[in-house]
Amino acid sequence: MILPVIMAGGSGSRLWPLSRQTFPKQYLTLHGEHSMLQSTALRLVGIEHQPPMVICNEEHRFSVAEQFRANDIANSGIILEPVGRNTAPAIALAAFKALQDCNDALLLVLAADHLILDNAAFCQSVHQASEHAKTGKLVTFGIVPTAPETGYGYIKRGEAIHGAAFTVSEFVEKPDSQTAERYIDCGNYYWNSGMFLFKASRYLEELKAHRPDIYQACEKAMADIQSDADFVRVNKEAFEACPDDSVDYAVMEKTTQAVVVPMDCGWSDVGSWSALWEIENKDESGNAFKGDVLAIDTTNSYINAQDKLVAVIGLDDVVVVETKDAILVSKKSEVQKVKNIVNQLKAQDRSEFKSHREVYRPWGKYDSVDSSERFQVKRITVKPGAKLSVQMHHHRAEHWVVVSGTAKVTNGDKTILLTENQSTYIPIGVIHALENPGKVELELIEVQSGSYLGEDDIVRFEDNYGRA
Template sequence: MLKVLVQPVVLCGGSGTRLWPLSRKAFPKQFVPLIEGRSLLALTLERVAPIADKSAGVICVGAEDHRFMLREAVTEAGLTGALVLEPFARNTAAAMALAALQAASDDQLLLFCPADHHIPDAEAFAQMVRGAAECARKGAIVTFGVQPTFPSTGFGYIEKGATRPDGGNAVARFIEKPDRARAEQMLLAGNVLWNAGIFLCTARVLLTAMERHAPDILACCREAVSGATTDQEFIRPAAEPLERCRSASIDYAVMERHDDMAVFPFSGMWSDVGSWNAVSDMAPLDEDGNRVKGQGIVVQSRNTYVHAPYRCVVALGVEDLLIVDTPDAVLVAHRGSAEQVKHVVAELEKRCSPQAVQHRQVLRPWGSYDSIESGHRFQVKRIVVKPGASLSLQKHYHRAEHWIVVKGTAEVTRGKDIFLLTENQSTYIPVGEVHRLHNPGRTPLEMIEVQSGSYLGEDDIVRVDDEYGRVMPVPDHRKKQS
């Protein structure tokens, strides 16, 4: 088989609400280290890297709030490319159009992949793409279907049509998620595949299809791209055209209406990791049908999943439960209610609960902080700074800070003074003093920060200088800083 190189397009805009409390708005499932300490996005980039045209680079379409996590994942995968930051999420039709408008050329083969799927056999995946390349080059939009292993009601289906001379099958129709009886009937008929949501075509073919079937979406995307701003690898389409763009999936907007569609089967393991039942299926099974990750213990229990990476969680005398523990929230759900977890997130958002959006540990481009304790007029954080990284040069109007170095070396800027602190040494930052924290070492810097004052919100930060190009806001306690 001839060598095939594609320009991968990784769609990173999902919110993953069905995997709450591990997946949250500020840290959705594609970034969560779910598989042996690796994120689904990292595994996706690793999977497409061998067939990626390095001269064209990868295109990732995601949210502004996730830009630094996106850049880090692409860099760690050894890839380069464009990171398209959507000002408004408008589903896969708009995301794919934005990417196609950034393609290296009109005839560039684009491989559109969701960032949050698990496909462990990377070589089988690459062979599937190579086998469909000729069909895509001839002008078809190729989609890939997974051989069903059970009558799933959580996936859409593709009904296969006649065999095509250039490989694969014609697409007879797309079928929405069926009920159990309908799913069983389709599997018995033997001519359906699960819809994996992965597509291969040239940029020209996709844009021509959108011009025909969804011209309004394409027009908004063209306008947004023409008004885009660029900051290194970050591409920010204009907001106003996308704000008025309708939200539609690519299946509904284009694929269900397009004539020249081909489907190629994939028989390897595949999961959209769309619910806690899907996550639990990836853990080892004991003789009672239980699956445990981390420090969970099951006693006199059956068919129960426990996710407990941080502390001991015991399930005693229970059955058919999903138990997910995080430092600031715990989910206990019946297995049959796994698809309804997204409704819990909606309720949390209605109550303005921070657990709907953030984890206790918050990632930043320079590292992370974990709010380990808080009370009236004080807050304690554990801060980790990556080697060579720096926080912004900043000041606070309402709080003072005490810093204690636990591990590594800190270079502290405090007013006009610059000095080093090592393990067990500390310093004090008065209210209103300009300061910066930098890690000059080769290992992570770990420190404890004790804040005290009348207001401790994250929006009490005035950035004087920032190497990550973040906005330097005037403090306004009614707003939350991104």
């Protein structure tokens, strides 16, 4: 049976300011009703499969778990990478885990941040590919190209084999525009989708043959794992020593057993705001609007308003994306340079590159409403039954005012219940905790004051989420 392996790492910097390091594009709802991660898992309904395995970094573990829980999606484990080492090691971790579970399944490797519009065509290609994967072939899926794209790698097909598949003649790097047009005219090239299907054991055999250093590092990392609920933590020191390489370079370009199966499914890697504009429904002026937007004499544009009214006048071929703490305005043809903005933000150590003003936590979320040098105001939402860690702060005091719901508060040696319009004060250095004992969300306003207000000024004593 097929074991889906969903690769949920990556930062998605080309979709800033919606995508941030702590909440990248795979966790965003960009098209339709579900996040890209949820859509990736839900499109598997047409395939007989085991619960998917997910690979992500430690920072995103609660986002993955919560998004699966919200849609009642089971999983075969969430493997946490202590550092990013590209796709070849990540897939190796999944393969070793499958074999540890006595499960030499067909691994269907999928990216969590791809969009597929024709689910039936996707499933049909997977069924066709499984015939070849069962015989020991390493199958890659080639997207039938619709345009001479220069942002994708290409796969050149070789001889036809049974079951609508071809041998792989060559993997080609991203071409220039003239070369891409030649590929399209030739008809023997596909876009490299980054999706694969192969047996766990066969992948490891090929990896061991061509990149024994990666194989050995991943084998060592998986020999010393720790499991915590859905999470699987590998040996940090061993994995940090693993070389960084993609599955294409490490295995697929070296093996003699590569097969490509064409896939014509309305695929997009949603690699830019212009790519998202292309797949969205548009009005008679060629505009795609999200949120509260007013437009006059505006054409061929993508406007996404997350928090405020956005009004545009007399614009053509632009992208405008508004969030609570940042606004992007760009020519649609120049959006690939968004990554340069992110690099500048990172170099300046600005928070806008890393996280949103509204930050999700396993217990709920908080929104940093206002701040200055010695105070910060947050709106905190706690899910029913959830509890924040038992903690204290060395440099700040906190005032909590309940807006709605019921709060169970530990404040030093006292435990009290607070309801709407009631408040408490927590001095510097006092051990405290916050819990929602009710059946509806708890909302409160927190005012922090002190000489240092960073998130790292937290000493945790007890925590339901393994952070103590």
